[in-house]
Amino acid sequence: MYIIGGFECNTNLELALYELEELGFREEDIFIVEMKHPRNSERLINSIHSSDGKSLMDSITAWGVVVGTLGIIYGSQLLIGPIATGLLGLVVGAMIGFLTDLKVNKNKKKKRSNIDVLLIIHCKTEEREEKIKKILQKFLVVTIGVHK
Template identity: 35%
Template sequence: MHIVSSFSYTTKLELVILKLEGSGILKEQIIAVPLDRKKGKVALFDSMHRSDGESMMDLASVLSLVFMLLGIIYGYLLPIGPIFLAFLGMVFGFLLGFIIKLLYLKKRSPLNQEAQVDVFLTIKCGSDQQHIIENILWEHGALGIGVKQEK
């Protein structure tokens, strides 16, 4: 039987391995595989084939609408006129919203942050040790555990 668990790479992972070895699991039965993070540029715009769930246009559209409405309202009071001032307000609001969202996403980008490595820990054991190993893994902060029975 194989027990697979995922961890963030912290000292808890080292403690889990030491505790497993202390409970009778041999080093040859434990495999730790770190995952690499994607490196490269983050695409600002979504395409038909890829989407990250972040929209660049939501804040830009809302601010465009707000400034266009203000342009119409105050355009009747100013000699420039409501249509022209509404157009200027729409463009200004769109650019302001787009720049704010762009700066927010650049600051929050996962590639700008220190990448936290995920590690998969695989333990080969007998069915009599399964419960003990799962308890050790859960106690030390496993993100998830899966069990594969051998035939």
């Protein structure tokens, strides 16, 4: 059976490895896999097939409609007329929506997995499995899995 533990890359991983070796595990029974976090390019506009949860078009449209409508309503009082002020309000509202969305999305941090290293340990008995789990939990493992 294999016991898999996900660790952050820190001294707890080294201490867990040391204690596992003290318990009698050989280097052939312990596998370490470094996890790579790919960088995805962020797009400003989502498509039908993929979305990253950050839609700029919603805010741009909402702000454009609101400020454009206000421009039409109050533009009848101005010299240039309601159509021109409505179009001007649409452009200004779209810029407000775009800048608001950029500010909001910039402040949101993308969640990243805390697992930097996978530790895979091969063991043969149930009692050793329990010992391994206790050692991993002692050294703050993020996740534990067992494959039998």
